[in-house]
Amino acid sequence: MEESLLQNYGYLFEDALMAEMQEVGVVKRFDQGTIIMDIGETISHMPLLLSGAIKILREDESGDELLLYFLERGDTCAMTFSCCVGTHKSEIRAIAESNTELVMIPVQNMETWMSKYGTWRQFILDSYHTRMTELLETVDTIAFLRMDERLLKHLQDKAMVNHDEYVQTTHQDIAYDLNTSRVVISRLLKKLEKEGKIEMHRNKIKVIDL
Protein backbone atom coordinates (compact mmCIF):
# COMPACT_ATOMS: atom_id res chain seq x y z
CA MET A 1 0.00 0.00 0.00
CA GLU A 2 2.83 2.38 0.81
CA GLU A 3 3.92 2.56 -2.80
CA SER A 4 0.56 3.39 -4.29
CA LEU A 5 -0.27 5.81 -1.51
CA LEU A 6 2.97 7.67 -2.14
CA GLN A 7 2.42 7.52 -5.87
CA ASN A 8 -1.04 9.02 -5.70
CA TYR A 9 -0.73 11.48 -2.87
CA GLY A 10 2.97 11.87 -2.19
CA TYR A 11 3.28 14.98 -4.32
CA LEU A 12 0.42 16.64 -2.43
CA PHE A 13 1.36 16.16 1.18
CA GLU A 14 4.47 16.72 3.26
CA ASP A 15 6.45 13.77 4.52
CA ALA A 16 5.20 14.05 8.09
CA LEU A 17 1.62 13.80 6.93
CA MET A 18 2.38 10.88 4.65
CA ALA A 19 3.98 9.11 7.58
CA GLU A 20 0.92 9.64 9.74
CA MET A 21 -1.27 8.41 6.96
CA GLN A 22 0.60 5.20 6.67
CA GLU A 23 0.25 4.73 10.39
CA VAL A 24 -3.50 5.21 10.77
CA GLY A 25 -4.70 4.44 7.26
CA VAL A 26 -6.11 1.05 6.41
CA VAL A 27 -6.13 -0.15 2.83
CA LYS A 28 -9.33 -1.73 1.68
CA ARG A 29 -10.26 -3.37 -1.57
CA PHE A 30 -13.74 -3.55 -3.04
CA ASP A 31 -14.82 -5.67 -5.95
CA GLN A 32 -16.90 -4.17 -8.68
CA GLY A 33 -20.50 -3.74 -7.64
CA THR A 34 -19.85 -3.84 -3.90
CA ILE A 35 -21.61 -1.29 -1.73
CA ILE A 36 -18.90 0.69 0.01
CA MET A 37 -21.17 2.99 1.96
CA ASP A 38 -24.93 2.88 2.20
CA ILE A 39 -27.57 5.43 3.06
CA GLY A 40 -28.07 5.73 6.79
CA GLU A 41 -24.69 4.34 7.75
CA THR A 42 -22.58 6.33 10.15
CA ILE A 43 -19.38 7.57 8.66
CA SER A 44 -16.36 6.70 10.76
CA HIS A 45 -13.65 6.81 8.15
CA MET A 46 -12.74 8.94 5.25
CA PRO A 47 -11.81 7.21 2.02
CA LEU A 48 -8.98 8.22 -0.26
CA LEU A 49 -9.15 6.58 -3.64
CA LEU A 50 -6.00 4.84 -4.81
CA SER A 51 -7.30 3.05 -7.87
CA GLY A 52 -10.56 2.17 -9.50
CA ALA A 53 -13.72 4.24 -9.48
CA ILE A 54 -16.78 4.71 -7.31
CA LYS A 55 -20.26 5.81 -8.29
CA ILE A 56 -22.28 7.92 -5.92
CA LEU A 57 -26.04 7.41 -5.86
CA ARG A 58 -29.02 9.02 -4.27
CA GLU A 59 -32.21 7.13 -3.50
CA ASP A 60 -35.80 8.35 -3.41
CA GLU A 61 -38.67 7.23 -1.20
CA SER A 62 -39.69 4.43 -3.51
CA GLY A 63 -36.21 3.00 -3.70
CA ASP A 64 -35.35 4.36 -7.13
CA GLU A 65 -31.73 5.28 -7.59
CA LEU A 66 -30.19 8.24 -9.30
CA LEU A 67 -26.53 8.53 -10.13
CA LEU A 68 -24.91 11.72 -8.89
CA TYR A 69 -21.29 11.44 -9.99
CA PHE A 70 -18.24 9.26 -10.21
CA LEU A 71 -15.16 9.39 -8.00
CA GLU A 72 -11.78 8.60 -9.46
CA ARG A 73 -8.23 8.09 -8.29
CA GLY A 74 -7.11 10.99 -6.16
CA ASP A 75 -10.66 11.88 -5.22
CA THR A 76 -12.30 11.59 -1.88
CA CYS A 77 -15.89 11.47 -0.75
CA ALA A 78 -17.18 14.96 -0.10
CA MET A 79 -20.06 13.63 1.94
CA THR A 80 -17.56 12.65 4.56
CA PHE A 81 -16.75 16.26 5.41
CA SER A 82 -20.30 17.31 6.00
CA CYS A 83 -21.03 14.18 7.96
CA CYS A 84 -17.95 13.65 10.08
CA VAL A 85 -18.29 16.84 12.05
CA GLY A 86 -20.81 15.60 14.52
CA THR A 87 -22.29 12.17 14.04
CA HIS A 88 -24.36 12.36 10.91
CA LYS A 89 -25.40 9.50 8.72
CA SER A 90 -24.60 9.09 5.09
CA GLU A 91 -27.08 10.67 2.69
CA ILE A 92 -25.73 8.77 -0.26
CA ARG A 93 -24.78 5.30 -1.39
CA ALA A 94 -21.36 4.52 -2.78
CA ILE A 95 -20.85 1.53 -5.04
CA ALA A 96 -17.58 0.31 -6.52
CA GLU A 97 -17.79 1.03 -10.23
CA SER A 98 -14.74 -1.10 -10.87
CA ASN A 99 -12.39 -3.00 -8.60
CA THR A 100 -11.34 -0.32 -6.20
CA GLU A 101 -8.54 0.23 -3.77
CA LEU A 102 -8.76 2.90 -1.10
CA VAL A 103 -7.24 4.06 2.14
CA MET A 104 -9.54 4.58 5.10
CA ILE A 105 -8.58 7.39 7.44
CA PRO A 106 -10.41 7.67 10.78
CA VAL A 107 -12.36 10.94 10.95
CA GLN A 108 -10.58 12.00 14.14
CA ASN A 109 -7.38 12.26 12.19
CA MET A 110 -8.84 14.33 9.44
CA GLU A 111 -9.94 16.89 12.02
CA THR A 112 -6.55 17.23 13.67
CA TRP A 113 -4.84 17.28 10.30
CA MET A 114 -7.00 20.18 9.24
CA SER A 115 -5.21 22.47 11.67
CA LYS A 116 -1.89 20.70 11.60
CA TYR A 117 -1.22 20.45 7.88
CA GLY A 118 -1.83 23.20 5.36
CA THR A 119 -1.56 20.82 2.44
CA TRP A 120 -4.29 18.70 3.94
CA ARG A 121 -6.59 21.66 4.49
CA GLN A 122 -5.98 22.72 0.92
CA PHE A 123 -6.71 19.23 -0.34
CA ILE A 124 -10.02 19.05 1.52
CA LEU A 125 -11.07 22.47 0.35
CA ASP A 126 -10.13 21.69 -3.24
CA SER A 127 -11.93 18.39 -3.36
CA TYR A 128 -14.99 19.95 -1.76
CA HIS A 129 -14.96 22.49 -4.51
CA THR A 130 -14.52 20.04 -7.38
CA ARG A 131 -17.22 17.82 -5.94
CA MET A 132 -19.58 20.74 -5.74
CA THR A 133 -18.80 21.67 -9.32
CA GLU A 134 -19.46 18.15 -10.53
CA LEU A 135 -22.68 18.00 -8.62
CA LEU A 136 -23.87 21.22 -10.20
CA GLU A 137 -22.97 19.79 -13.55
CA THR A 138 -25.16 16.75 -13.02
CA VAL A 139 -27.97 18.96 -11.80
CA ASP A 140 -27.69 20.89 -15.03
CA THR A 141 -27.67 17.68 -17.00
CA ILE A 142 -30.83 16.42 -15.38
CA ALA A 143 -32.62 19.74 -15.56
CA PHE A 144 -31.72 20.92 -19.03
CA LEU A 145 -30.74 17.93 -21.14
CA ARG A 146 -33.07 15.51 -22.89
CA MET A 147 -32.85 11.86 -22.12
CA ASP A 148 -30.76 10.96 -25.16
CA GLU A 149 -28.16 13.56 -24.27
CA ARG A 150 -28.11 12.40 -20.68
CA LEU A 151 -27.61 8.86 -21.87
CA LEU A 152 -24.68 9.72 -24.11
CA LYS A 153 -23.07 11.79 -21.38
CA HIS A 154 -23.48 8.96 -18.94
CA LEU A 155 -21.83 6.50 -21.29
CA GLN A 156 -18.96 8.89 -21.87
CA ASP A 157 -18.52 9.37 -18.13
CA LYS A 158 -18.56 5.66 -17.58
CA ALA A 159 -16.01 5.05 -20.32
CA MET A 160 -13.89 7.78 -18.81
CA VAL A 161 -13.71 6.53 -15.24
CA ASN A 162 -13.03 2.98 -16.37
CA HIS A 163 -10.44 4.08 -18.90
CA ASP A 164 -12.09 1.87 -21.45
CA GLU A 165 -14.12 2.76 -24.51
CA TYR A 166 -16.05 -0.45 -23.96
CA VAL A 167 -18.62 0.05 -21.24
CA GLN A 168 -19.68 -3.16 -19.55
CA THR A 169 -23.29 -2.80 -18.60
CA THR A 170 -26.84 -3.77 -19.44
CA HIS A 171 -29.63 -1.53 -20.64
CA GLN A 172 -31.39 -2.19 -17.37
CA ASP A 173 -28.42 -1.01 -15.32
CA ILE A 174 -28.21 2.22 -17.25
CA ALA A 175 -31.93 2.75 -16.83
CA TYR A 176 -31.40 2.32 -13.11
CA ASP A 177 -28.59 4.88 -12.98
CA LEU A 178 -30.53 7.46 -14.94
CA ASN A 179 -33.78 6.62 -13.21
CA THR A 180 -35.73 5.70 -16.32
CA SER A 181 -37.04 2.52 -17.89
CA ARG A 182 -35.12 -0.10 -19.80
CA VAL A 183 -37.27 0.24 -22.90
CA VAL A 184 -36.42 3.90 -23.22
CA ILE A 185 -32.72 3.17 -22.94
CA SER A 186 -32.90 0.44 -25.55
CA ARG A 187 -34.58 2.75 -28.01
CA LEU A 188 -32.28 5.67 -27.38
CA LEU A 189 -29.23 3.44 -27.64
CA LYS A 190 -30.38 2.28 -31.02
CA LYS A 191 -30.78 5.87 -32.09
CA LEU A 192 -27.27 6.70 -30.88
CA GLU A 193 -25.94 3.70 -32.74
CA LYS A 194 -27.57 4.90 -35.95
CA GLU A 195 -25.95 8.26 -35.40
CA GLY A 196 -22.62 6.49 -35.15
CA LYS A 197 -21.93 7.60 -31.61
CA ILE A 198 -21.86 4.15 -30.06
CA GLU A 199 -21.72 0.49 -30.94
CA MET A 200 -23.86 -2.08 -29.20
CA HIS A 201 -22.92 -5.57 -28.14
CA ARG A 202 -24.48 -7.83 -25.60
CA ASN A 203 -23.62 -6.58 -22.13
CA LYS A 204 -21.19 -4.17 -23.68
CA ILE A 205 -21.29 -0.81 -25.41
CA LYS A 206 -18.48 0.83 -27.31
CA VAL A 207 -18.42 4.59 -27.00
CA ILE A 208 -17.11 6.08 -30.20
CA ASP A 209 -17.89 9.74 -29.73
CA LEU A 210 -15.58 10.44 -26.81
Add this chain to the structure above:
DNA sequence: ACATTAAGTGATT
Protein backbone atom coordinates in the same frame (compact mmCIF):
# COMPACT_ATOMS: atom_id res chain seq x y z
C1' DA B 1 -33.09 -29.21 -24.77
C1' DC B 2 -34.69 -26.11 -21.46
C1' DA B 3 -34.71 -22.15 -18.39
C1' DT B 4 -33.01 -17.66 -17.62
C1' DT B 5 -31.66 -13.17 -18.72
C1' DA B 6 -30.89 -9.36 -22.05
C1' DA B 7 -32.63 -6.80 -25.73
C1' DG B 8 -36.11 -5.40 -29.50
C1' DT B 9 -40.92 -3.97 -31.03
C1' DG B 10 -45.63 -2.12 -31.40
C1' DA B 11 -49.29 -0.10 -29.27
C1' DT B 12 -51.15 2.95 -25.76
C1' DT B 13 -51.13 6.87 -22.51
Add this chain to the structure above:
DNA sequence: AATCACTTAATGT
Protein backbone atom coordinates in the same frame (compact mmCIF):
# COMPACT_ATOMS: atom_id res chain seq x y z
C1' DA C 1 -40.88 9.46 -21.90
C1' DA C 2 -43.31 5.63 -19.49
C1' DT C 3 -45.71 1.27 -19.38
C1' DC C 4 -47.56 -3.05 -21.09
C1' DA C 5 -47.42 -7.09 -23.42
C1' DC C 6 -45.01 -9.85 -26.21
C1' DT C 7 -41.07 -11.59 -29.30
C1' DT C 8 -36.44 -12.70 -30.26
C1' DA C 9 -31.69 -13.54 -29.20
C1' DA C 10 -27.88 -14.98 -26.28
C1' DT C 11 -26.26 -17.58 -22.49
C1' DG C 12 -25.99 -20.86 -18.73
C1' DT C 13 -27.00 -25.74 -16.92
